[in-house]
Amino acid sequence: MIKFGPAGNDVLFYEKGYKNSEDAPKFLYDLGLNAFEYPCGRGILIKEEKAKLIGEKAQEYGITISVHAPYFINFASPDSEQIDKSNNYVLNSLKLVKNFGGNRVVVHTGSNGKLTREQALNNVRKNLKNLVKLIYDNGYDDCLVCLETMGKYTQIGSYQEIVDLCLIDKVFIPTFDFGHINCVEQGKLKTKEDFKKIFNYAIEKLGINKVKNIHIHFSQIEFTEKGEQRHLVLDNGKFGPDFAPLALAIKELGLEPTIICESKDIMAQDAVKMKNIYEKVCK
Numbered sequence: 001m002i003k004f005g006p007a008g009n010d011v012l013f014y015e016k017g018y019k020n021s022e023d024a025p026k027f028l029y030d031l032g033l034n035a036f037e038y039p040c041g042r043g044i045l046i047k048e049e050k051a052k053l054i055g056e057k058a059q060e061y062g063i064t065i066s067v068h069a070p071y072f073i074n075f076a077s078p079d080s081e082q083i084d085k086s087n088n089y090v091l092n093s094l095k096l097v098k099n100f101g102g103n104r105v106v107v108h109t110g111s112n113g114k115l116t117r118e119q120a121l122n123n124v125r126k127n128l129k130n131l132v133k134l135i136y137d138n139g140y141d142d143c144l145v146c147l148e149t150m151g152k153y154t155q156i157g158s159y160q161e162i163v164d165l166c167l168i169d170k171v172f173i174p175t176f177d178f179g180h181i182n183c184v185e186q187g188k189l190k191t192k193e194d195f196k197k198i199f200n201y202a203i204e205k206l207g208i209n210k211v212k213n214i215h216i217h218f219s220q221i222e223f224t225e226k227g228e229q230r231h232l233v234l235d236n237g238k239f240g241p242d243f244a245p246l247a248l249a250i251k252e253l254g255l256e257p258t259i260i261c262e263s264k265d266i267m268a269q270d271a272v273k274m275k276n277i278y279e280k281v282c283k
Contacts, residue, residue, distance in 0.1 A: 038096075109156045
């Protein structure tokens with residue numbers, strides 16, 4: 001079953017009088033959504049007891065929870081201390097998602113910095129292989145680390161790079177952020193075939209079993225020649241990509257992804273719009 005939901009709490013959540021994240025599952029259920037991504041970009045600040053309470057509410061209302069790991073992760077770094085910290089960010093995010101009752105953690109792999117692209121990629125590949133051992137040693141191999149495509153040229157994360165990195169082990173699957181991909185491709189995601197090309201590349205390299213339940217981020221994002229600038233809402237009227245051709249590609253390929261909306265401020269409301277678009281165009 002395809003899952004739709006937001007990254008974080010929508011402004012409507014607070015307008016309706018909700019204040020605590022344990023209320024998010026009911027809020028999303030009432031909107032007809034069934035997924036939620038808990039953002040830890042600025043660090044993991046939630047306590048274990050609170051996470052378990054949210055997880056209980058999520059189970060009650062049929063909401064699947066994923067976690068976005070901290071932005072501080074950089075597996076491209078040549079600094080061993082930075083790599084140790086990155087490993088711990090991932091492991092702590094995996095612990096958190098299990099407390100939520102989920103099994104997916106979204107991770108940014110890193111940035112070039114002063115390295116060449118080849119050097120940075122080699123570092124990421126080496127460090128992810130070491131991370132795999134830590135994941136197994138700590139009993140998190142029943143979870144998925146969802147490596148995300150990125151929206152700036154200085155970041156490791158073209159869709160080809162992410163697919164290649166996901167060959168390392170079964171614990172890695174892609175997070176295709178189509179807003180990011182559209183930024184680095186300068187607005188070229190327009191048709192159903194444009195999206196199918198990306199999915200088919202992943203299927204060819206990783207196999208349909210690994211791609212069928214892929215993780216997806218979607219939002220419309222303003223970009224310049226340098227890539228991503230800022231997240232927008234679906235009805236911004238200027239920047240894409242459109243969701244309808246992506247919905248058709250998902251339907252035709254028989255995929256059942258988790259689709260997380262990252263629109264600015266109204267991510268839950270736009271997730272509902274995306275779900276409605278999918279149901280309309282894929283009858």
